[in-house]
Amino acid sequence: MINKIPQAAVPRLSLYYRVLVESRGKDYVSSDELSKLTNFTAAQVRRDLTYFGQFGTPGKGYEVEALKKAILSILGTDKNWDVVLAGVGNLGTALLSYKGFEKQGFKIICAFDNDLRRVGKTLEGIKIQDISELGNTVKERNISIGIVATPGEGAQEVINILIKSGVKAILNFAPIRPQVPPSVGLLNIDLSIELERLAYFLTKSKS
Amino acid sequence: MINKIPQAAVPRLSLYYRVLVESRGKDYVSSDELSKLTNFTAAQVRRDLTYFGQFGTPGKGYEVEALKKAILSILGTDKNWDVVLAGVGNLGTALLSYKGFEKQGFKIICAFDNDLRRVGKTLEGIKIQDISELGNTVKERNISIGIVATPGEGAQEVINILIKSGVKAILNFAPIRPQVPPSVGLLNIDLSIELERLAYFLTKSKS
DNA sequence: AAATGTTAGTTAAATGTTTCACAAATACTA
């Protein structure tokens, strides 16, 4: 392919989709309107969309429903994805309870923990299993997305099990940078690092 | 300034600090070793560090303790930061309970919610206050960092209050892209968007 | 049907970031 798609364009697509959902009632929307709704420039909106195809009509704009469908299909959110959760502490529980995921086709279908006080309990309709069953369950149920919300210690081990069992994409909240083979997608969300970025911003803007 | 610092260098600095902490016992560490520990290239390690100053000794490397202190000072994590939390649902509770923040100098000192069932309760030693008191409390206590963990509706309003009351940096978990003046630092963590990025990765790698 | 205005798609320039390669500085060894 000649046109490489910038990494950063993908989350922007998600945002275009959101504002399209909110602009129910309109038949067409222009890059200029999308620009105002997302705070990206109109040029970037057009550029981003053409990375993935041609969706618009000159003089008119983009057909809302068609563009919505197209973005869903590009992102893969027109399918349903089964998700496994490893680590059901405070954060894990919060993720399990978050209603937003299911709307977008992501369903946490099983959850694991190594704390025996939690194992066996049911949260949001999901029975927490012992971490020792992680590998087999993931294999049996053929799950391809994993969320890791364990402490840093042991996170790499959990991730190794996930990968060995066929998981192809991981959202990692543990404060480590796990090793994964290139075939596996990895996104790290590291709360401490984000706060440190803010602290840097504050320190810098004072000087 | 001639050398503008790439945005992306800042979170890398956080990671250098982490591996330095873990390499206790060593007096000196080379860019090559830091490279292996962080999976960034050695050239990037050196480049990143020189954005902020000259910390190394040719032929020897970087003195661990000195570099640790320098990074702390650059990031601003050598100071203590008071943090306000808006929204004490599942995610907010998880953040309130997360022990990692305090170690890095971030302390959530007050929390607010608009749900009367939560207001008045005490979590992790912090009494949840009514959202109507948010502005005054932030002003009185002179807080400069805010974490927003409310639903999307109302998040912009909460953020407006934070900014009006003197908050200068915001970590936003609500699924919106808030408007903030350029003088205010903003980082968005949007869980749905992260999952959609993974879905895109999976969709793409199958084709 | 012609003229005008709007808007997507494309090409080129500008900006920002990372990588490469090497000189200069220091440490080590004999």
Place this chain on the structure above:
DNA sequence: TAGTATTTGTGAAACATTTAACTAACATTT
């Protein structure tokens, strides 16, 4: 002390992304 091995810091090149300017297509108005 001279010579060799390390390792930093950095100019320049390579790469990636965003912004801006332009072109062509379509819609609307008269």
